[in-house]
Amino acid sequence: MYQLLAQDPHSKARAGLITTDRGVIETPIFMPVGTQGTVKAIEQRELLELGAQIILGNTYHLYLRPTEDVLSKMGGLHKFMNWQKPILTDSGGFQVFSLKELMKLTEDGAAFSSHIDGSKHFFSPERVMEIQRCIGSDIMMLLDECTSFPATHDEAKRSMERSMRWAQRCKTALEGSEPRYGARQFAFGIGQGSVYKDLRRESLETLINIGFDGYAIGGLAVGEKAEIMYDIVDFSTDYMPQNQPRYLMGVGTPQNILSCIERGVDMFDCVMPTRNARNAQLFTTTGRINLRNAKYRFDETPIDAGLENYASTNFSRAYLRHLFMADEILALQLASQHNIAFYLWLARTARQHILEGTYTAWKRSFLEQWYPQ
Amino acid sequence: MYQLLAQDPHSKARAGLITTDRGVIETPIFMPVGTQGTVKAIEQRELLELGAQIILGNTYHLYLRPTEDVLSKMGGLHKFMNWQKPILTDSGGFQVFSLKELMKLTEDGAAFSSHIDGSKHFFSPERVMEIQRCIGSDIMMLLDECTSFPATHDEAKRSMERSMRWAQRCKTALEGSEPRYGARQFAFGIGQGSVYKDLRRESLETLINIGFDGYAIGGLAVGEKAEIMYDIVDFSTDYMPQNQPRYLMGVGTPQNILSCIERGVDMFDCVMPTRNARNAQLFTTTGRINLRNAKYRFDETPIDAGLENYASTNFSRAYLRHLFMADEILALQLASQHNIAFYLWLARTARQHILEGTYTAWKRSFLEQWYPQ
Numbered sequence: 001m002y003q004l005l006a007q008d009p010h011s012k013a014r015a016g017l018i019t020t021d022r023g024v025i026e027t028p029i030f031m032p033v034g035t036q037g038t039v040k041a042i043e044q045r046e047l048l049e050l051g052a053q054i055i056l057g058n059t060y061h062l063y064l065r066p067t068e069d070v071l072s073k074m075g076g077l078h079k080f081m082n083w084q085k086p087i088l089t090d091s092g093g094f095q096v097f098s099l100k101e102l103m104k105l106t107e108d109g110a111a112f113s114s115h116i117d118g119s120k121h122f123f124s125p126e127r128v129m130e131i132q133r134c135i136g137s138d139i140m141m142l143l144d145e146c147t148s149f150p151a152t153h154d155e156a157k158r159s160m161e162r163s164m165r166w167a168q169r170c171k172t173a174l175e176g177s178e179p180r181y182g183a184r185q186f187a188f189g190i191g192q193g194s195v196y197k198d199l200r201r202e203s204l205e206t207l208i209n210i211g212f213d214g215y216a217i218g219g220l221a222v223g224e225k226a227e228i229m230y231d232i233v234d235f236s237t238d239y240m241p242q243n244q245p246r247y248l249m250g251v252g253t254p255q256n257i258l259s260c261i262e263r264g265v266d267m268f269d270c271v272m273p274t275r276n277a278r279n280a281q282l283f284t285t286t287g288r289i290n291l292r293n294a295k296y297r298f299d300e301t302p303i304d305a306g307l308e309n310y311a312s313t314n315f316s317r318a319y320l321r322h323l324f325m326a327d328e329i330l331a332l333q334l335a336s337q338h339n340i341a342f343y344l345w346l347a348r349t350a351r352q353h354i355l356e357g358t359y360t361a362w363k364r365s366f367l368e369q370w371y372p373q
Numbered sequence: 374m375y376q377l378l379a380q381d382p383h384s385k386a387r388a389g390l391i392t393t394d395r396g397v398i399e400t401p402i403f404m405p406v407g408t409q410g411t412v413k414a415i416e417q418r419e420l421l422e423l424g425a426q427i428i429l430g431n432t433y434h435l436y437l438r439p440t441e442d443v444l445s446k447m448g449g450l451h452k453f454m455n456w457q458k459p460i461l462t463d464s465g466g467f468q469v470f471s472l473k474e475l476m477k478l479t480e481d482g483a484a485f486s487s488h489i490d491g492s493k494h495f496f497s498p499e500r501v502m503e504i505q506r507c508i509g510s511d512i513m514m515l516l517d518e519c520t521s522f523p524a525t526h527d528e529a530k531r532s533m534e535r536s537m538r539w540a541q542r543c544k545t546a547l548e549g550s551e552p553r554y555g556a557r558q559f560a561f562g563i564g565q566g567s568v569y570k571d572l573r574r575e576s577l578e579t580l581i582n583i584g585f586d587g588y589a590i591g592g593l594a595v596g597e598k599a600e601i602m603y604d605i606v607d608f609s610t611d612y613m614p615q616n617q618p619r620y621l622m623g624v625g626t627p628q629n630i631l632s633c634i635e636r637g638v639d640m641f642d643c644v645m646p647t648r649n650a651r652n653a654q655l656f657t658t659t660g661r662i663n664l665r666n667a668k669y670r671f672d673e674t675p676i677d678a679g680l681e682n683y684a685s686t687n688f689s690r691a692y693l694r695h696l697f698m699a700d701e702i703l704a705l706q707l708a709s710q711h712n713i714a715f716y717l718w719l720a721r722t723a724r725q726h727i728l729e730g731t732y733t734a735w736k737r738s739f740l741e742q743w744y745p746q
Contacts, residue, residue, distance in 0.1 A: 036695075036696075036699045036701055037692070037695060037696075037699075037701075038696060038701050038702075038703040040701065040702055040703070041702040041703065041706070042703070043683075043703065043706060043707075044687075045683060045687075061699075065695065065698060065699050066670075066691070066695040066698075066699075070670060070671060070691060070695070073671050073673075074671075074673060074689070074691060074692075080689070080691070080692055080695075081688075081692060082687050082688055082692070297439075297443060298443060298446050298447075300446075300447060310416075310418060314417075314418075314455050315454075315455055316447065316453070318439070318443060318447060318453070319410070319447075319453055319454060319455070322409075322410060322438065322439040322443070322453075323409075323410075323411060325438060325439075326409045326410075326434075326438050326439075328409055328411050328413065329411075329413055329414040329702065329705055329706070330411040330413070330414065330415070330416065332702055333414070333416060333702070333706065334416075
């Protein structure tokens with residue numbers, strides 16, 4: 001599934017290819033988040049135009065709406081949403097665990113009430129694999145227990161161990177079921193263990209023993225300091241196979257992403273570019289800006305002259321600011337396109353520099369101008 | 374400005390061309406409404422793709438936001454919103470009069486408080502022309518008094534007469550000012566007179582005596598029955614010059630538009646396609662549908678196979694329904710594109726049939742399948 005193309009001479013950054021039946025993904029890659037079968041405010045043809053190679057879906061949300069019967073009848077999520085490239089689905093565990101008092105956790109799985117209509121449901125490791133089969137995800141994520149933060153070593157250990165038992169059950173379920181809609185469905189294990197390196201190592205070794213197509217680092221970006229996150233990522237990638245993809249879940253800022261590419265991660269996803277876009281917060285090639293700031297009222301410069309897509313180059317900051325002030329939907333569309341364009345540009349540019357052996361120098365100079373001191 | 378190309382042999386329907394410095398408009402035409410410098414939820418490149426030839430802006434809204442100083446600095450609305458084709462601006466009178474208790478009307482004009490921040494403003498006929506000069510509208514509408522409905526003959530007469538005095542003041546203001554941004558700025562007079570034919574005639578004759586580039590029928594679609602509206606339109610077009618454009622303001626449903634094309638109208642605008650789209654109500658070539666209806670849950674057919682644009686043909690009704698049920702922004706985008714595509718298709722198809730001399734027969738058969746009895 002993974003082919004290593006280049007290794008940065010000064011860091012653990014690596015460039016490679018992930019091959020799925022619906023397309024080859026150039027890594028490092030940023031994956032736009034399309035929770036409910038749409039990347040918010042962006043059309044599918046626009047995702048292609050911006051260079052998206054893989055997007056995310058969310059098992060919890062898609063299970064509740066449109067539901068498995070619709071997805072199954074429509075031939076899976078790809079056909080339903082008219083997106084032919086790869087889709088990775090999150091297991092939905094994170095959303096279910098966020099329901100707190102609406103959720104009851106046992107060794108068997110999680111019973112929960114829908115946030116939409118209060119109806120009762122149950123997610124077990126096996127059930128979550130079955131739903132992802134029905135969605136038709138190219139990459140399925142195992143159901144794991146999201147360890148809360150902060151956690152004591154004991155709490156983190158008990159939680160991680162349950163996730164590992166669930167990983168084995170997911171594996172068994174996968175072996176007893178078939179991929180749907182004619183394409184292979186890969187599955188990634190998720191390393192847990194909070195901020196404790198011995199647990200992180202044990203978790204990854206357990207997963208590798210069970211054997212998955214790729215490995216993710218879970219349970220980070222949940223409130224710990226960036227330096228701790230970087231340290232755990234750096235430690236974890238040492239225990240992840242060289243010949244398989246590595247995915248850091250839910251991370252993060254541009255600085256986070258570049259720092260974790262440097263530590264050997266291939267795949268990233270985050271709601272930040274689309275969510276911040278809807279709040280008028282733009283990531284541009286020259287820094288972050290908030291368009292609600294009055295200083296952009298007369299700003300004739302394009303949203304971002306450093307990019308090449310429609311939204312970033314064809315409209316002034318003054319116009320986009322006006323759209324936000326006037327509560328216009330087009331504001332959300334243009335800002336979301338722009339922020340996704342920026343994140344995809346960031347991963348693409350990082351990759352180019354890894355291929356050229358200039359990653360660490362580029363990263364340093366880019367961040368120096370991006371976060372001026 | 375207007376060139377008559379064809380006259381339907383069985384009705385007053387006509388096909389023509391309106392020439393502005395920013396493009397030639399093929400009539401009959403539907404003009405998408407872009408109140409605040411954006412047609413809600415549709416990108417400018419998409420408007421071009423759908424075949425929009427002219428869009429509307431609103432003087433009241435643009436005056437309050439982004440304001441004249443921004444528009445002037447940015448080189449006018451076309452440049453500000455990156456739309457190179459013609460723009461027609463409504464005078465803003467309709468919005469100001471809708472403010473009711475926040476508005477005070479005198480012979481000089483209308484004093485009002487902003488709906489945004491309560492600040493005090495004054496629109497006179499002269500001021501509204503000045504603002505439209507600043508916007509850079511290709512077609513400016515005069516400030517008129519919107520006669521309430523129902524109105525007695527006396528009320529309608531007094532109101533119409535004031536609008537006619539204002540029309541003369543607009544004309545004088547236009548003669549004393551220059552077009553901005555290097556393109557001609559045409560001005561249309563607006564016939565009033567409620568449902569009274571003698572007043573309608575007097576109003577149009579007065580406007581034609583003053584002399585404008587085109588003439589509009591105002592004060593309709595305000596609560597009167599469709600048959601009365603059709604009758605007033607039919608009567609009015611008899612008094613409108615053959616060699617100038619005729620614009621029926623704020624109308625309407627597909628049936629309204631086809632019926633008024635038949636009565637000699639060239640130009641239409643209405644918020645219905647975009648507003649209804651945002652409520653999941655679609656106009657399709659085979660009828661109206663509401664996607665919140667459960668029967669579309671498994672509907673694999675395209676939104677409208679009778680059209681050729683991206684939104685209408687690339688997504689199933691089931692998918693668009695899902696986007697509405699999940700409150701996704703993409704629902705608004707795809708539905709708005711589709712409805713505007715339908716309205717533009719309707720005007721284009723009507724025009725084609727006028728050119729071929731088959732308008733009345735086509736209109737009858739289209740509406741028979743569209744509103745089945």
